[in-house]
Amino acid sequence: METKSHQEEEATPSRRKNSIVEGSLLVLKAAQREDVDELQQLLEGGANPNESEEWGWTPLHNAVQCGREDIVELLLRYGADPHLKKKNGATPFIIAGIVGHVNLLKIFLSKGADVNEYDSNGFTAFMEAALNGRVEALRFLFQKGANVNLRRVTKENQRLLKKGGATALMDAAENGHVEVVRILLEEMGAEVNARDNMGRNALIYALVNSDDNVEEVTSLLLSHGADVKVRGEKGKTPLILAVEKKCLGLVQMLLKQENLEIDDTDFEGKTALWIAVELKMREIVHCLCNHKASLSCGNLIGIARRNYDHSLVKLLLQYGAEEHVHPPAEDWVAQSSHWGKSLKNLHSIYRRLIGKLKIFLVEEYKIADTSKGGIYLGFYEGREVAVKLFQEDSIEAQKEMSCLRSCRESSNFVTFYGSENHKGCLYVCMALCEQTLEEHLEVHRKEAMQNQEDTVAQTVLLSIFKAVGELHLSHGYTHQDLQPRNVLIDAKDAVRLADFDQSIKGTGDPQEIKRDLEALGRLVLYVVKKGEIPFGTLKDKNNEEVVQLSPDKETEDLIHHLFCPGKNVTDCVSNLLDHPFFWTWENRYRTLRNVGNISDIKIRKQTSEIYGLLHSEPSVSYSFDKWTSKGVGQNLAPLALP
Incomplete structure (x- = not known):
């Protein structure tokens, strides 16, 4: 009897535990069915109010989704955690924003919810309210401090793919919620030209995804200054997207905008007119031609003929389209090996020339970023060039142009070909080089370890010294920004000094030359060390520390003379061309x-x-x-x- 009694005593807690676990699972189902009586009975029996299924849904999440304020309060009373997240990071508060339930939003704020908390994809309750057209919830959250212009925060792997960054306005525009768009713009101060991580604004969202109320939403955005020069996926402009929607009203609306570039192309080189012809949209073709769209953007008549659209052929001929337009030769080969693929793409697409320049300001053709506008691939008079962008009236642009013209005949500087102005932008066209100094040294880093005579460092620095010496003595300029990224290597491995937008025409101030000399001293060590010490690190060290890092006496002495040039600073670099650092083994x-x-x-x-x-x-x-x-x-x- 004692043994049996003991077994029964042991089994009782186990059965009770199994009963509670089973009851907890039933809580989920009861919440989904909105069965208040069963739910209360289970909770009173000790069921776990925070039980979740495989996607992280708890009874509280389900109750909020159903909009059941009474069930939410019951669950909270029995210990439901108001901060639990689903697998996608959504809290009950965020779900309340989705369903637009103001009282539930109030409850969760009183329980410590952050009005700007977001899920794993960066969605806040405010964004969800905008996306789902929940006007009352939107206004309530705004009153409670929701950030109207918060951009979607994403995980690092998503950010690397340029995902995220969207705002509530983009969500509302995408889903055609006219009233929400109006409220966000007119009552809440939403930024109409905020960009997501792909560079798209609310106008692109409206045109890409929204078929409902798209004209009304677009009209609102345009009336508040939406940028019509922005691009969507594959480089499509708002005008191109409007044509693809086959919506004449949208096309007409966009053509009224002052800053619209009617002949701008997507990444395939197609203009809005080209696409309208492809889609056989006669009225839109007529409208675009009336607004002086270029008829030389491609073989438009050929496209119309292939579509057996004789009326469109006649229309295009009436506007002056040519019968035969030949595309660029497919066997064209770029001279640059490094930039060859991008140059071939640029060569093959249609772009309206800016004077003598063909250029396309998109990421595919960007060489480098600058603080003023970037450097892009281009063709100037048919020649492959690097194009540096400035605002037309910038002081830096004038410095760059003046110094480039002065050094035009020298082989030690990047070659200047010409410039073009267009709508407030100055395009400075220079010879296209293959590598930066940093990239060049990376290639030769291992070679130098196997060869005691560092001919690479000697050759590179000799060219740099000649360029700087000539800049100081022959042209009367100082560079003021000597660093690895401003030294370029061309296709023949020749070293070219570049980037003169900080240069100063000789004022007689020796301190200006000394700044160049000190930068050159650090550049010497950077080159000798093959870039192993970052140039930024060298800039942060004082002169004595830089000298002490020299690997040999020749380098040390060369740097020392740059840091302590004596009285005749102007001749310093030219005099150092005979320094033993530059002697070959044979000469030694x-x-x-x-x-x-x-x-x-x-x-x-x-x-x-x-x-x-x-x-x-x-x-x-x-x-x-x-x-x-x-x-x-x-x-x-x-x-x-x-």
């Missing part, structure tokens, strides 16, 4: 060998070449006797051994 060997023949020295034979070298005039700053007198000859002497 020959000089040291000659020193070994001391008979001419002993008898002071003044006509002797070696005597003249050792007793040169003071104006020759880096003769061999001065170099060896510092004890540095020990580094070079082993090279003289047979």
Whole structure:
């Protein structure tokens, strides 16, 4: 009897536990069925109010989705956690924004919800209210401090794919909620031209996704200054998207905008007119032609003929379209190997010329970012070029142009071809180079480890020194921004000095030249070290620290002379061209060998070449006797051994 009694006592808690677990699962189902009586009975029996299914839905999430305020309060009374998240990170508060239930939003705010909390995809309750057209909830959340212009926060992997960044206005525009769009713009101060991580604004969202009320939403956005030059996926402009929707009203609305570029193309080089012809939209073609859309954007008549649209052929001919327009030759080959693929794409698409320049300001053709507008691939007079963008009236643009023109005939500088102005933008066209100095050194980093004579560093720095010396002496400029990204390598491995938008025409102030010399000293160490020490790190060190990092006496002495140039700072760089750092092994060997023949020295034979070298005039700053007198000859002497 005792044993049986003991077994029964052991089984009772286990059965009770199983009963509670089963009851907890029933709580989920009861909440889904909105069965208040069963739910209360289960909770009173100890069922877990926070039980969740595989996607993270709890009874509280289900109750909010059903809009049942009474069930929500019951669950909270029995210990439901108001902050639990579904697998996608959504809290009950965010779901209340989806269903637009103001009282539930109030309850969760009173329980500590953050009005701007967001799920794993970056959606807030305010965004959900905008997306779902919940006007009352939108206004309530705004009153409670919701951030109207908060951009969707996403995880790092999504951000790398350029996902996220959308705002509540974009959500409302995408789903055609006219009243929400109006409230956001007129009552809440939403930024009409906020961009998501792909660079799209609310206008693109409205045109891409919304078929309901698209004209009304577009009209609202345009009336509040929406940018019509923005681009959607595949480079499509608002006008192109309107044509693709086959909506004449939208096309007419957009054509009234002052800043519209009617002939702008998508990434395939197609204009709005081209696409309208492809879609056989005669009325839209007529409208675009009336607004002077270019008829030379492609073989429009050929497209119409292939579509067997004779009336469209006649219309295009009436507007002056040519019968035969030949596309660029498919066998065209770029001269640049590094930029060849992008150049071929740019060559093949239609772009209206800006003077003598063909350019397309999209990411595919961007070479580098700048603080003023970026550098892009282009064709100037048919020549492959790098195009640096400025505002037309910027001081930096004038500096760049002035210095480039002054150095135009020199082989040590990037070649200047010309410039174009268009709608407040200055396009400065220069020779296209293959690499930056940083990229060039990365390629040669391992080679230098195997070769004691660092010919790469000597060659690169000799070119840079010649360029800077010429800039100072011949042209009267200082660069003021010497750093690796402003030294370029062309297709023949020639080094070119570039980027003169910070340059200063000689004012006579030696401090301006000294700034160049100090930057050049750091550049010497950067090159010798093959970029292993970031240039930013070198800029943060003082001159003495930089000198101490020198790997050998030649480099140390060269940098020291740049940091301590003496009185004649203008000639400093040019004088250093004879520095032993730039001597080849052959020159070092020959000089040291000659020193070994001391008979001419002993008898002071003044006509002797070696005597003249050792007793040169003071104006020759880096003769061999001065170099060896510092004890540095020990580094070079082993090279003289047979």
